Amino acid sequence: MTSVLVSRLARLLAVLLAVTAASFCMVSLLPGDTVTAMLGANASEEDRAAVREELRLDDPLPVRYARWVGDAVTGDLGTSYRTRQPVTEAIGQRIGVTLQLVVLSQLIALAVAVPMAIFGALRPGSLLDKLLSSTQLALLATPGYLVAVGLMAVFAVQLGWFDTTGYVRFTENPLLNLKSLLLPALALAAEQIALYARVLRTDLVNTFDQDFIWFARAKGNSTRRIVLRHALRPSSIGIVTLTGISVGRMIGGTVLVETIFSLPGLGRYTIDAINNRDFMALQGAVVVLTVGFVLVNFVADLLHGVLDPRIRTAVRPA
Amino acid sequence: MTATVSRTRTAASDATPVDDGVLHPEPLGLAVWLSMAWLTLLCLAAALADVLPLYDPADTRAGIPLSIPTGQNWLGTDQLGRDLLSRTIFGARVSIVVGVAAVLLSAVVGGVIGLAAGYFKRRVDTVSIFGADVLMAFPTVLLAASIVAFTDSRGFLVVVLAIALIYLGPTIRIVRALTLTISNREFVLAARSLGATNARVLRREIAPNVVPTLLSMMIVAIAGAVVAEGGLAYLNLSVAPPTPTWGAMIAAGKPKLDESLYPVLVPGGALFLTVLSLTLIGDAIQKRHGRNLGAI
Numbered sequence: 001m002t003s004v005l006v007s008r009l010a011r012l013l014a015v016l017l018a019v020t021a022a023s024f025c026m027v028s029l030l031p032g033d034t035v036t037a038m039l040g041a042n043a044s045e046e047d048r049a050a051v052r053e054e055l056r057l058d059d060p061l062p063v064r065y066a067r068w069v070g071d072a073v074t075g076d077l078g079t080s081y082r083t084r085q086p087v088t089e090a091i092g093q094r095i096g097v098t099l100q101l102v103v104l105s106q107l108i109a110l111a112v113a114v115p116m117a118i119f120g121a122l123r124p125g126s127l128l129d130k131l132l133s134s135t136q137l138a139l140l141a142t143p144g145y146l147v148a149v150g151l152m153a154v155f156a157v158q159l160g161w162f163d164t165t166g167y168v169r170f171t172e173n174p175l176l177n178l179k180s181l182l183l184p185a186l187a188l189a190a191e192q193i194a195l196y197a198r199v200l201r202t203d204l205v206n207t208f209d210q211d212f213i214w215f216a217r218a219k220g221n222s223t224r225r226i227v228l229r230h231a232l233r234p235s236s237i238g239i240v241t242l243t244g245i246s247v248g249r250m251i252g253g254t255v256l257v258e259t260i261f262s263l264p265g266l267g268r269y270t271i272d273a274i275n276n277r278d279f280m281a282l283q284g285a286v287v288v289l290t291v292g293f294v295l296v297n298f299v300a301d302l303l304h305g306v307l308d309p310r311i312r313t314a315v316r317p318a
Numbered sequence: 319m320t321a322t323v324s325r326t327r328t329a330a331s332d333a334t335p336v337d338d339g340v341l342h343p344e345p346l347g348l349a350v351w352l353s354m355a356w357l358t359l360l361c362l363a364a365a366l367a368d369v370l371p372l373y374d375p376a377d378t379r380a381g382i383p384l385s386i387p388t389g390q391n392w393l394g395t396d397q398l399g400r401d402l403l404s405r406t407i408f409g410a411r412v413s414i415v416v417g418v419a420a421v422l423l424s425a426v427v428g429g430v431i432g433l434a435a436g437y438f439k440r441r442v443d444t445v446s447i448f449g450a451d452v453l454m455a456f457p458t459v460l461l462a463a464s465i466v467a468f469t470d471s472r473g474f475l476v477v478v479l480a481i482a483l484i485y486l487g488p489t490i491r492i493v494r495a496l497t498l499t500i501s502n503r504e505f506v507l508a509a510r511s512l513g514a515t516n517a518r519v520l521r522r523e524i525a526p527n528v529v530p531t532l533l534s535m536m537i538v539a540i541a542g543a544v545v546a547e548g549g550l551a552y553l554n555l556s557v558a559p560p561t562p563t564w565g566a567m568i569a570a571g572k573p574k575l576d577e578s579l580y581p582v583l584v585p586g587g588a589l590f591l592t593v594l595s596l597t598l599i600g601d602a603i604q605k606r607h608g609r610n611l612g613a614i
Contacts, residue, residue: 018452026464137601141594143545145552145565146586149572153582157575252459256549260572270460271553274467282464289457 008301012294016287017069023286024065068283077284082276087284090269095288097167097265098254104181105188105250106243112189113196113239118227120197121204132197139194145256148187152260155183165262184261188253192246196239203235210234237307244300248293350602353595360592364410373401375408376560384578394580396571402584405562409585412556412563413592415474417544420481421536427482428489429532435490436497437520446490453487459546463555472558477550481543492535493528500527534603541596548589564589 052058059067071078077087116136120129142150156164162183168176207213208231216230255267262268266285273281363370373380373391380401381391388394393403435446462480469476500506501524509523550556551565559566564585571581 014448015451015455018448019456022452022456023464026468137594137597141541141597142590143548143593145549146568146589149568149575149582149586152572153575153579248454248457251457252546252549255459255463256552259553271463274460274464274555277468286457286460289460290455293457294455 008298012298015294016290019290020069020072020283020287021065023283024068025061072287077287078280080273080278080281082278082281087281090281091266091284091288094264094266094269096170097263098258098267100170100177101181101185101188101254101257101263101265102247102250104178104185105192108185108189109192109196112193113200114232116193116197117200117204118232120201121208122223122227124205133201136194136197139190140198142190144187144191144253145260147190148184148257148260151183151187167261167263181263184257184263187257187260188250191253192250195242195246199238199242200235203238204231207231207235233307237304240300240303240307244297247296251289251293346602349598353598356591356595357599360410360588361414363407364414367404367407367411370407372404372407375400375405375562377401380404384574384581386578386580393584394578396567396581397574402567402580405567406564406585406588409562409564409567410588410592412474412551412561413544413547413589416477416481416547416557417540419474419478420543420547421485421539423478423482424485424489424539425532425536428486429493429528432490432493433497433520433524433528436494437501437516437524439498443494446494450487450490450494453483454491458484458487459549462546463550463553466550466555472556474557477547477556480550481546484546485539485543489532489535489539493532496528496531497524500524534600537596537603538600541593541600544589544592544596 056064056067068078075088077091079086080090083090116132120132123129152164156162162179166180168180170177204227213226213230216226221230251267254265255271257263258265258268259271266288270282270285270289272278273285378398378400381388381395381399383395383397383399385391385395385399391401391403393401393406396402396405431446431449435443462484465480465483466472466476506519506523509519514522547556547563548565548568551563552569554566554569556563556565567585568582568589571578571585574581
């Protein structure tokens, strides 16, 4: 087990290095000059040279990358070219919003999807099952940004229950904080609900057909007990894998949802960095998002072992 | 576990039909036919947009700004008085072309890499899988957004390239996994013992078995690519104005939601129907093939 962990961690590090190197190269090789973005097109040659000197932009690419990695491992992600704010500090201010949004939407998604899947799987092919499946299909076909604008139109604009924009910090007022995040989290959760419910339903239907379930039924256990005690755990491997993969999808989703609801999160920060060619900010955000994504998948892998003891001992090829 | 066993068991217990994931060749349902009808209609309208009696999508004098559907503007107008029907049909061009081209590109490139990785194994496999892992660890939507933003051209080609990159990693993985299982089969061994070259085995024995699955995956991927294009367009990072795109139309309609729903409803509805149709058709094809791609 330890050796598996070590080899996986090594692989994880290699992926991280490759991702940061790739984004470093990409941003440096693509057209669009940092100095022009900072000073405007009319800046004098001397000013430009001074900035280049200050940021040491004239060093060769590998040297700059090595310097960046050296700083990054100490937690220093550099300084934004545009706002002159340290990137680590800026990300620290914003990551809370995004984390809250992702966690809240995952909770909503699971809370809705698990009962949906159970009721569908109990009577496959029934009217209720068909109804639930159609709902899931409809949810799957609605992009998150469309759900977000739709929710905003109904609950904020027409009914006036929520504000269309505005974010309240948790430390200021926890209740208002939840209220300001509810619609964005719902928008982000919509697609996840459908994905989770579909996968869990299929897995449950398969599990219900296994010998140990028939045995549990023959012993006279109630349906409730069979579902909760026997069927749910072996059926949840698919959904756990999916959670890992979904996080990547959600990163894209948060960018849009944060833009639509004007939330000061990491997604918005990243898209601003992209639009302003704020290379250091972008690089920092990409690293944080990638680390998060890779870590969640790592944890999902470990959870497989918890859910299915057979996986624990078998050394799985990476 | 066979289908027969599970059926008798269920019949004995509560007599409900069983959806056991085993192949049941079903006739195509009404929903699938309706989906095909919608996609055909959309493609036709988009292709013939120049000939159809529509307003110019950029014409701000097509109607009163933010009007509801009238005899003059069948689906209403946007905040500048442009005809929503016309803009949605012209916007479909971007969605269709970008969606199909991006998925096609990633299928061809990813297909070749995946085939090579699964067939030659060893070094080729290690490198390709590592590449796919890096691509998939990268927040791909941000990658696409960066490419469009930094190249500053915002033409069709850049958007297609950016979205193709999103699907490259998963395509490599799926094709590789398929190739790995197929290249262990007897008929591949037979071909090789008869002295067939690698190129011939790949072309005549392996590719024909990979392509059907890849095609059914592509339909679902096109739905995803259309959604991704809409997202980029919402962020103003897709094909540049004045070309209308659904995503940009939704973004433009959002601040005026309190005055009119149609600027969001019309392109949003078109987007919804298109993605739903592609998903339904993809589902039907995968059911027919009896393969669960999610398992790979």
